Structure formats: C-alpha cells, structure tokens
Amino acid sequence: MTPEIPGAPTPRPAPRLNPAPAETARVVLVGPPAAGKSTIGRILAERLHMPMLDTDQMIVDRYGPIPDIFRDRGEAAFREIEREAVRRALRKLLDRPGVVSLGGGAVLNQGTRAQLRHPALTVVLIMIDEQTVAQRLGNPSRPLLAGDPEAAVARWRALVDERRPLYEQVADVTVHGSDSSPVTAVNRIVDRLSKDARAHEYAKYRYEGNEEP
Numbered sequence: 758m759t760p761e762i763p764g765a766p767t768p769r770p771a772p773r774l775n776p777a778p779a780e781t782a783r784v785v786l787v788g789p790p791a792a793g794k795s796t797i798g799r800i801l802a803e804r805l806h807m808p809m810l811d812t813d814q815m816i817v818d819r820y821g822p823i824p825d826i827f828r829d830r831g832e833a834a835f836r837e838i839e840r841e842a843v844r845r846a847l848r849k850l851l852d853r854p855g856v857v858s859l860g861g862g863a864v865l866n867q868g869t870r871a872q873l874r875h876p877a878l879t880v881v882l883i884m885i886d887e888q889t890v891a892q893r894l895g896n897p898s899r900p901l902l903a904g905d906p907e908a909a910v911a912r913w914r915a916l917v918d919e920r921r922p923l924y925e926q927v928a929d930v931t932v933h934g935s936d937s938s939p940v941t942a943v944n945r946i947v948d949r950l951s952k953d954a955r956a957h958e959y960a961k962y963r964y965e966g967n968e969e970p
C-alpha cells in the first residue's frame with residue numbers, strides 16, 4: 758500500500774472550541790522523525806502528571822522491533838499496524854487527558870488525519886531543521902533513515918518536503934525543537950496550552966455579556 762498524499766490539503770477547519778487547561782489537555786505530538794516527539798512527550802506527561810503513550814512503543818511491545826517489521830513485512834504492513842496503534846492510542850486519549858506521541862509517518866494515513874481533527878485534541882507539531890537532524894541521526898531504530906548519514910539527511914529532507922502539508926494540516930500549534938533542550942520545548946507547549954485556556958475563558962466571559970475589565 759502506497760502512503761496517500763492528497764493533491765490539495767484542506768486547511769485546518771475551525772479553531773478549537775474548548776481548549777483545556779494544560780493539566781486536563783489531550784495532547785498529540787506529530788512531526789518528522791528525530792524531531793523529539795517521544796522525548797518531549799515523556800517529559801511533558803511527567804510534568805503534567807498525565808499518562809503518555811508512544812505509538813511506536815505500542816507497536817514494538819506487540820510486534821517487536823520496527824526495523825524487523827520493515828524488513829520482514831515491508832512498509833505497507835508497518836503502516837497498517839501503525840494505523841491500528843494510532844486508533845487505539847487516540848481512543849484512549851479521548852477517554853482521559855494525556856499525551857500521545859505518534860511516529861513521523863502516522864499523518865500519511867487519511868483516517869488518522871481525520872481522527873486528529875477531533876475538537877478535544879490539541880495537536881502539536883514539533884519541527885526541527887536539517888542541521889539538527891544531522892546531529893540526531895545514527896539511531897538504528899529508524900529504518901527509513903538508516904545507513905550513510907549524508908544520504909539519510911537527504912532522505913529526511915525529501916520526506917519532510919512531502920509530508921509538511923500534512924503536518925501543517927493537522928497541527929493546532931507548532932513548536933520548534935532545534936534551538937533548545939527538550940525541557941524548553943515542553944515549557945513552550947505548556948505555556949501555549951495555558952494561554953489557549955485563558956483566551957477561551959476570556960472569550961466566554963465576554964460572550965456572557967461582561968464589560969471589558
């Protein structure tokens with residue numbers, strides 16, 4: 758199965774109706790491989806005392822190492838397994854607040870993109886630049902980026918060029934992860950969640966007919 762790339766990505770529809778305060782948020786991290794989704798997701802969940810699910814980890818727990826799945830069954834089979842893991846993780850997230858880190862290619866699936874539109878979810882895109890990814894490659898657990906580092910960076914670039922519209926289509930917020938530590942990226946996400954919640958409360962206050970303070 759070839760991953761679908763739509764012709765013209767539809768823009769993100771309406772702003773979130775009910776952004777929750779950080780501690781009760783339902784956060785999904787998306788973005789390119791090595792952007793830091795798994796690392797940042799773990800720290801964010803600890804900070805907010807919430808459960809965390811990493812869909813790649815769910816896959817490994819059930820099917821074994823990701824490179825073995827790519828080698829033995831191929832990418833299409835991996836994407837089907839991934840779709841099922843994402844479906845389960847997002848269902849759990851709708852049951853209770855938490856953090857879910859997706860694999861970099863999860864947004865290729867149209868069903869996943871549709872599920873990410875649920876208004877209770879806050880989708881955070883973690884973006885990094887090419888210089889940063891060059892420092893982070895060399896992790897053998899990413900079969901699409903294995904091998905010669907220069908060729909791997911070129912593959913990463915091509916993959917991001919292809920996926921960027923999909924990442925942007927699903928994201929509510931973009932956080933840059935190149936210029937800082939994972940903890941700083943987590944602070945940026947928490948700040949943004951809190952600001953959205955305050956803006957929502959203020960809009961409600963105005964809507965209910967209150968004067969400007």
Ligand SMILES: Nc1ncnc2c1ncn2[C@@H]1O[C@H](COP(=O)(O)OP(=O)(O)O)[C@@H](O)[C@H]1O
Pocket residue numbers: 788789790791792793794795796797858893934935937938939940942
């Ligand atoms: N600012 C940062 N944010 C996130 N990860 C970072 C950062 N700086 C260095 N790293 C390292 O980069 C790697 C990111 O990998 P990972 O969290 O698995 O990313 P992803 O899940 O997006 O593929 C980890 O080894 C992490 O320690």
Ligand SMILES: O=C(O)C1=C[C@@H](OP(=O)(O)O)[C@@H](O)[C@H](O)C1
Pocket residue numbers: 788789790791794795813823859860861862863898899900901
């Ligand atoms: O971008 C991709 O297609 C992939 C990213 C990986 O996850 P990370 O983004 O967490 O590295 C993992 O799901 C698999 O190797 C495929």
Ligand SMILES: [Mg+2]
Pocket residue numbers: 794795796813858859860
């Ligand atoms: Mg990851």
